[in-house]
Amino acid sequence: MSNHSDPRIVRTRRLLLDALFDLLKTKDIKKINVQEIAKKATLNRATLYDHYKDKYDLFEHLLVDLFHQKITQRLSPFDKVCSEKFRHIVVASFEFLQEMNLGCTEREPKFKSLIESKTQEQLFKLIYQMMKNNCSKKPDSEIEIEAAVVSWSIFGVGLHWVRNHNSKSPDEYVQKVLALVAHINEDYFVPEENKIAEFA
Amino acid sequence: MSNHSDPRIVRTRRLLLDALFDLLKTKDIKKINVQEIAKKATLNRATLYDHYKDKYDLFEHLLVDLFHQKITQRLSPFDKVCSEKFRHIVVASFEFLQEMNLGCTEREPKFKSLIESKTQEQLFKLIYQMMKNNCSKKPDSEIEIEAAVVSWSIFGVGLHWVRNHNSKSPDEYVQKVLALVAHINEDYFVPEENKIAEFA
DNA sequence: CAATACTTGTTGACTAAACAACACATGTTG
């Protein structure tokens, strides 16, 4: 039960993610029970357990899903220039952190930190994949470290902005963090490489 | 494969109906092939044949579905008075005929007549069920005939309006047809009976 | 405190959907 190419699996997971997303608008994750999620998704309760460990596992996957949605809606397929893509990713990440922060002001601090660590994780994965696709010369171990520096920088500045200055426009912060990691990114700004990395 | 209580069946049919509905906005039913419908519904082509004889069968069920949607969206659940419900049904039927006529101006005459006969069929079923629910005294055979007169009257006047005067407001026609069948409906205007009949 | 009602996570039998393969019809291109 993990072959992602079966349309039933894609559909079922979509239904579960959307159902939880809807319910989270009205209630805290703690107050939501599995039966409710299943009902809203028009699925059997047992089916949720076929796909996710429990509702918190589903919740984590929802975060991943929302992050991906945010990135892909920002990343216009017409951006040819790699540095432009990077800027969009930074902006999207900032927005994502902000939206998650707003949506969760009243929630347990424990969920805030879950959201943040998931965001960082996904940001790292995305940047690592992009770097790998755009620069096959360097060894993986080096790309890993550079991806870590870039992703943690973006994440850190984003979080700093959300926590302390989120009424201001993020543009200045975006500019600065990009400038500071530019010397790393230079190695990956290959203009002829247009494809955006597929990320899991 | 016909137990309507299995959520998978409800979901699959909904997906197929919606897929065809979307495709009909851009193409004629003739130009649409089964593969396209299945793809849009994110279903396997063979699954369509589990539920419908062919795409024309699906098309007929779509008409039924759209008619039901039209009726239920018009019929506010707060209408306590039975005569008010009847008026809503007439208006909804007129609107349905008009929309179907507009949507199919360029289509084969054969589909126009299919649409019309389906509309009449559904209108009869609906009115028959309402009458039966509201008047258990009369024998079925009599209710059948009275339902036929009422439903054909409504249908006929509606079609006449659509064909000849559809730029004018339908209100006058609605008024008149209701007045003309009022003596039949009187037997069924039971104020304390609020429930609207479930129709297949 | 015990009785009661829910919620959770799991199991196994049943049913619907996916999928590839099939024969057959219809079309269209050299």
Added chain:
DNA sequence: CAACATGTGTTGTTTAGTCAACAAGTATTG
């Protein structure tokens, strides 16, 4: 005309989803 492609409708096998029933944990209430 034959060769080729494309759409139709059906079949058998495999896999996913449904459902009722289960034990175990956790509130709620008298």
